[in-house]
Amino acid sequence: VQLLESGGGLVQPGGSLRLSCAGSAFRFSSYALSWVRQAPGKGLEWVATISAGTDTTNYAVSVKGRFTISRDNSRNTLYLQMNALRADDTAVYYCATSPQYYDTLTGYYSFYFDYWGRGTLVTVSS
């Protein structure tokens, strides 16, 4: 599994940016995918997930209404459209494959991240 993020950079507060994540060496369309970010010197924060088949999306409260996750399976690419950016959105953004399923034997849902990209840095500053 290989994931390569791109599209990061410097943007002013209130601005927009679109991140991309190109996947290779796996069946891209079969995997749910996520964005996870890490502010400088801070911990990991989940941002959003998109399902494999139905394109169902799920967002962290901190980005809901401002960010949109999408995918183009024909291009093996995941996207994150970020609008109304704020200084606290400054972070390295990672994409990751994200198994999510209901295990009928155990009765548990499973939501985790298994393979990660190298990340792309987004800096929101004037």
Place this chain on the structure above:
Amino acid sequence: NFMLTQPHSVSESPGKTVTISCTRSSGSIASNYVQWYQQRPGSSPITVIYENNHRLSGVPDRFSGSVDTSSNSASLTISGLKTEDEADYYCQSYDSNYQRVFGGGTKLTVL
């Protein structure tokens, strides 16, 4: 929602065993699976444990995960410590709205 609390840092000597805890603030730790991620300095995270105690392919069996309902916590245990294990470790679970929750991370020093 709930929080996952980890110790800020732990340290241990090479060859020894270390355990990192992850305590859930409300609700049972056994309600949802817990995962563990390793992040070496300057690198992206890698997954070491998923669904409480399963190692991702390629992860050495020196790494193990467990859940303890009496302390409402999950633990990552690393035995036979190596200098290459020095990293930040994060636990992760999810809530009833499928929001993924990370712990604050633990810095492991192997000295």
